[in-house]
Every structure is written in C-alpha cells, then in structure tokens.
Amino acid sequence: MVGEEPRAMRRRPTQDRSRATVERILDAGRSVLLERGFEGASTNRIAAAAGVGPGSLYQYFPDKEAILDRVVERAVDDLEARITRAFLGSLRAGDDAVRGHLEALLDALVAEADLVRVLSQDRPRTVGRRRVGFARRIDALVAGALLAEHPDAGDVPVDAVAWMLVRTVEHVTISWVLEAPDVGREAMLDELTALVGGYLRRRWG
Amino acid sequence: MVGEEPRAMRRRPTQDRSRATVERILDAGRSVLLERGFEGASTNRIAAAAGVGPGSLYQYFPDKEAILDRVVERAVDDLEARITRAFLGSLRAGDDAVRGHLEALLDALVAEADLVRVLSQDRPRTVGRRRVGFARRIDALVAGALLAEHPDAGDVPVDAVAWMLVRTVEHVTISWVLEAPDVGREAMLDELTALVGGYLRRRWG
DNA sequence: CGCTGACACGAGTCCTCGGTCGTGTTCAAC
DNA sequence: GTTGAACACGACCGAGGACTCGTGTCAGCG
Numbered sequence A, B: 001m002v003g004e005e006p007r008a009m010r011r012r013p014t015q016d017r018s019r020a021t022v023e024r025i026l027d028a029g030r031s032v033l034l035e036r037g038f039e040g041a042s043t044n045r046i047a048a049a050a051g052v053g054p055g056s057l058y059q060y061f062p063d064k065e066a067i068l069d070r071v072v073e074r075a076v077d078d079l080e081a082r083i084t085r086a087f088l089g090s091l092r093a094g095d096d097a098v099r100g101h102l103e104a105l106l107d108a109l110v111a112e113a114d115l116v117r118v119l120s121q122d123r124p125r126t127v128g129r130r131r132v133g134f135a136r137r138i139d140a141l142v143a144g145a146l147l148a149e150h151p152d153a154g155d156v157p158v159d160a161v162a163w164m165l166v167r168t169v170e171h172v173t174i175s176w177v178l179e180a181p182d183v184g185r186e187a188m189l190d191e192l193t194a195l196v197g198g199y200l201r202r203r204w205g
Numbered sequence C: 001c002g003c004t005g006a007c008a009c010g011a012g013t014c015c016t017c018g019g020t021c022g023t024g025t026t027c028a029a030c
Numbered sequence D: 001g002t003t004g005a006a007c008a009c010g011a012c013c014g015a016g017g018a019c020t021c022g023t024g025t026c027a028g029c030g
Helices: A016-040 A043-050 A054-060 A064-088 A094-111 A113-121 A125-149 A158-179 A185-204 B016-040 B043-050 B054-060 B064-088 B094-111 B113-121 B125-149 B158-179 B185-204
Strands: none
Touching: A016 A043, A016 A054, A016 A064, A016 A113, A043 A054, A043 A064, A064 A094, A064 A113, A064 A125, A094 A113, A094 A158, A094 A185, A113 A158, A125 A158, A158 A185, A158 B158, A158 B185, A185 B158, A185 B185, B016 B043, B016 B054, B016 B064, B016 B113, B043 B054, B043 B064, B064 B094, B064 B113, B064 B125, B094 B113, B094 B158, B094 B185, B113 B158, B125 B158, B158 B185
16 A cells, blocks of 8 residues: 655756756657557557657666656646645635636646546556556645634535545546536536535535 | 447367366456456466366357356356346435445445456456447346436426446445445444435435 | 366467676877 | 767567457267
C-alpha cells in the first residue's frame, strides 16, 4: 500500500544534448500514450517517436515503467495544477460558489479530455498509485475549504463529507466527459449543483 | 461507438464432453482473471488452469478476446442480476428506501469485491463496452423507479437525474470498497443517504 | 466390429516486447 | 590536437505471447 520511491535515473544527463534527449523521450512518451494508450506504448514506439535509438532510453531510465511513470507524473501534475487553480479561482458565495467550482472543474477536464480518457480507461498499477495521491490531496483541499467556510463544524464529519463529495463530483464530471451522454452540459451542471449544494446546505443549515 | 457482434464460436460443441470443455475453459478464465488480472490472463495460463491443451481453446473460440469477452459477460451479468435484485428487493419508503437501496448495493459490491477490482482497475476495450451496456440498463431501472414513485414528474429532467444518481452512487460505493478509506461503513452510508435523499426531496418537495 | 467426424493434444511457428552491449560519435578539458 | 568521458546508435537476445497443425483418441452409428 505504500508508494515506492520513483526509480532514479540511471545516469543524470549533464550536457545540453542529453537533457534535450530526455525531454524528447518524455514528450514522445506523452504523445504515444495519448494516441495509443498504455497498451500501445511500447519502448520501441516511444524511441521511434522521439527519433532516438531504443538503447538511448536506457541511458537515463532503468526500465519502461520508469519512463511511463515520469510521463504520467508530469501529466497528472499539470492536470492537478489546472484543477487546483480552477478550484481556488472560482470562489464565490452560496450556491454560486458550488456552481462556479463545478464549471471550472468541468472546463479543466474537457481541456484535457484525451488525458482523462487514457488515465481512466487503461490503468496499470503506476496510474493507480498516482491517482490515489492526487485524490488525497484534493480531499484535503476540499476539507480545508469546507472548514474555512464553516468553522462551526459541530458534529459534521468533515473528512467523510469531503471524501464523498470529491468522489461524487469527480466521477459525474468525468463520466459526462467520456460518455457524452444524452444530458446537456447545463442540465448536468444544474443537477450536480443541486445535488452538492443541497447536501451542503442540509449539513450546515 | 456501436458495439460489434460478439465473435461467434468457431465450432458449436455438440457432445457432452465438449460442452464440459467449454465450461472448464470459461471457469478457468474467470479464476485466472480474478487472480492475475487482464495482464496475466494469457491463453496458455487459461488453458493450463482448465487442464486443456492450448489448441483446444481455439476449437471453440476464434481468439483470446472472444474468450475473455465471454468470461466478462458472464461475470457482469451475474453482478447486474445481483444488483438489480438488491435494488428491487429493498423497497421501503422515504429516506428509508434510499438507505435500504444503498445498503443492498453495497453488500452486492462487497460480495464481489475481487470482480469489481479487476473490472475497475484493468480495463481493456471489451470491458468498457460491457460497462456501458450495464450502466445504461441501471439508468433505465432507476429512472423507472423514480417515475413510479413520483408520477408528477413536472419539469424534473428524470433521465438526467437518474443518470447522475447512478454515477454518483456507483463511484462512491466502488471507491469505498476499493480504497478502504478512513471512513466507516455507517458514516459513508449516512452521508450518501443524506446526499441522495436530500437531493430527491429537493427535486420533488 | 469398423468407420467417420468430433474432439483433444502440445510441440512448434512467428511475432513483439523489454532490455543489452559493442561500436562509433560528439563534447569539453587540457 | 589529443584524450577520455558522455552520449547515441541499432543489431541483437531471451522471454513470453497468440495461435496453428499434424497426430492421435474417443464417441456414436451402421
């Protein structure tokens, strides 16, 4: 259950040339991942896409997993930053606050729909671990926001509330992006706002 | 976006012996899948687990995907039956109804936790397709139940409500089963009941 | 029994994959 | 310019995968 250390680089790139190589490998890894999923992200394919010999991958990474791990780490970090920014940047009051958060989050997911698709559909162990870390940080963020807005926590189990809200919002929005269901964007946002807003109001009067 | 026909069997088993072989193959496929995930579910492994030559698989199935497709289909059908039964079998009134449904669903998921884990974590295309069909049928079931209980639909977008509720409940319960978070079963059920119950009451007075 | 098609077997084929290593090239320090 | 380390290359290796096919066994029918 504990996350292992990310495997260190085999050799630390010191010259400009090699730093550029590592960069090309990671960029290529990202494109290949987005285009063909984890299934199709073979080392040879990544090397070819990077315009690099297969052996060059192993100058800097100990194995394939380390490459994809780094690629996913970068992508998830970007996505997390985007979401955190959206979340913090949409602070209004009451129902408006909820809807603002949701709109911002949805925009972030739509903007990275390909990444969301790959990360949600294929899912090797490495992604699982990243997702857990990601989710835990968002849990904490939301719990903090709840406490800030309602310091009179009383008997409300804030952590449980935050945990549940995060799963709810995460999956409803992601499902909407991936499934493209017969539910319009506004209708979905209306209902989700009602769901979350009603719940919060109920818990805190 | 359209589901393909499930590949037909290569030869239809006519004797008892061969029907038993097919059965052993599917059972073995299920065990291997649950124990080693999609990654480790190789044809050789399934054949070995079934006590059957690798070639015998291809007497009845055109390729590996067809085998796993059938295995997943069976498992999902079982799970769906379990959930549908739980859902229909827990009809009470008001908040009690909501909580009853949730408890029943949670029990069904816990009972099949291994399957839920495999189906949620690895996810080749074949599972994706099955999941969509599954989810759509549950959507319809819930929408029907909502309409039955509140024939005065008024301006409530019942389909959108059902769609959202299904995603919400699905993911919160599955996450709880898989993550084993710091949230007790009762606390989770309390909060989820409050979330769903409050929302329904708000939408229908 | 004898015959025929259904069935089972498993060594073997071909392929792709992750990863190595010997060789050649470029860079930087002197 | 020379030298040695950093870097890049890509043919190659062993493992394991899906799937085939020649051979042999078994069940049912005349």
